[in-house]
Amino acid sequence: MTTSAPTPEALSVLKPSVHGLVRALYRHAPQPEWPESTHRARYEEAAATRPTARSVRVEPVLLAGMDAEWLLPAEVRSEQVIVYLHGGGFIMGSLATTRPLATHLALATGRRVLVLDYPLAPEVTFPGQHTAILPALLELDRRQGGRNPLVLAGDSAGGALALGAERAVREIPGRRPAITALVMLSPLLDLRLVAPSIDANAPYDPQLPRWLLQRMVTAYLGSRSPSDPAASAVLGPLHGLPPTLVQASPNEGLAGDAQLLADRARRAGASVDSQWWDGMIHVWHAFAPRLPEASGALAAVGAFLDEAAA
Template identity: 40%
Template sequence: MTEVSNKTAVDPVERAIRRIQSVYGSWNRNTSVAQMRSDWDAAFAGCTVPESCRQASADGVDGEWIVPADAPRDKAILYFHGGGFRLGSIASHRDLIARIADASGCRVLAVNYRLAPEHRFPAALEDALAAYTWLREQDFKPKDIVLAGDSAGGNLVLTAMLSLRHRGEALPAAGVLMSPWTDLAATGESYLSRATADPIHQRSMILALAKGYMGDGGDPFDPLASPLYADLVGLPPLLIHAGDRETVRDDATMLAEKAKAAGVDVELKVWDGMIHVFQMFSEIPQAQTAMAAIASFLRRHLRLEAERVR
């Protein structure tokens, strides 16, 4: 006999929003950054995918290998988590990262880069570059590495590539950006047009996070802080996903437009009705579709075998 609930089913996007708001709602002016980080990690910790996880130190940067069964030893995804450069960790993003590893069949090195305000720009970027250099020292070739990240982590994907290009070093095979935060000056029209639709981020919050990352005298138009203002010529192929409900949407769409104009191979998808980094919530059907698209892109650019039978 099947039990029928008399409760109205909650839309999975709205359920995800309530989950996020329950964390934000517990904070006030007196909540410490340390408490915020602890609350965020606790709210999103856990992993629904049974992957092998192993601690690593990537040239002194705390990291973790998340490895699916039968993953090739010579291919790697380097993942940078989001959180406005203030929150987030491997713990809060382990499920998302593990699902990327599982869907693509590729091992992932996730790193805990230094966070602001204790460690301001360019500390996070320095750690991202250190992790990439460490991968190279482990005999991973650039053509066998893809950089991936969400929100602030998407920023680091781009700024790491720009830094490597400036140094004359070989760039990774491609980049995956989920709701990338590319404009710390928050100039996009979506900061106004999506203010009502976005239940999570408002422009004032974004600017406060930017100030925390850059410091009082920091320049939000610095291309290594806001890659939207960089010369993007020569970057590898990029996959960019954003949600249509998020205020940060235009950070993705403006970047895609500029990258295409610079001759970069760009795949952009703006998902109707979706929120910031909706891929974190596996219960959202569109998140599953997005994950399949991400896996296909990764497998193509890492030249992996045909997708495994599920």
């Protein structure tokens, strides 16, 4: 059973701006006895309390049989399109849970954002998510006549899917979508779950205890090994990455995954811009605009994309 309150020691490590949020997360922390349906319902309920950016227009679309959603800011300052893959540990998440974060991402970056509602585990296991995402990317590129360069982005498990999709796109023979940047927010990348940060940082954030991470990974992988580079793309070849941004907090459980990506990419000769935000929790970005650091992080994504596109 998860404790109902963070310790004073834990709060002393975190920024005061997230103290109230962390207390609320502890009160509503996931429990081991919950079935997937309860995890999903609670995830939806939590996201429903977060505001969307009112100036961003929402437009449903169907791509390769997949439900998706355009988030269109009133002022577009780049032809780049951000394709966003939501978090939720492969077992949760939807267009609705992603809408608050994604509308504020569209507003902060001045780019159109397309959120894909990919299939969830355990109903669909690996590589089912990838085999759904890739046709959607190809259809998007076809509809736009190849005119718009794409940014693949995602948070948590969506970061793993974004990295895997970038790897898959480059294997397409002939003309392929132009992936000009990669953005991962608090990514879950190493499905072996060997990062020491998972346990060391557990007191700071109750969102992803080890038992829940293991449950998510098991539901997603089915019979596949977590060491398979096709599933844990961070373990595979990382040469030739496009300009890549990773934002994480050194105090979150998945800090080790972000560091592993930076280390392996550097050894492969690829450049990864790692931005570390002290005293934050997993995917703090989801709490924009109420959390100043969330708005600041999304603005930094915009600055990174502007510089990468220059």
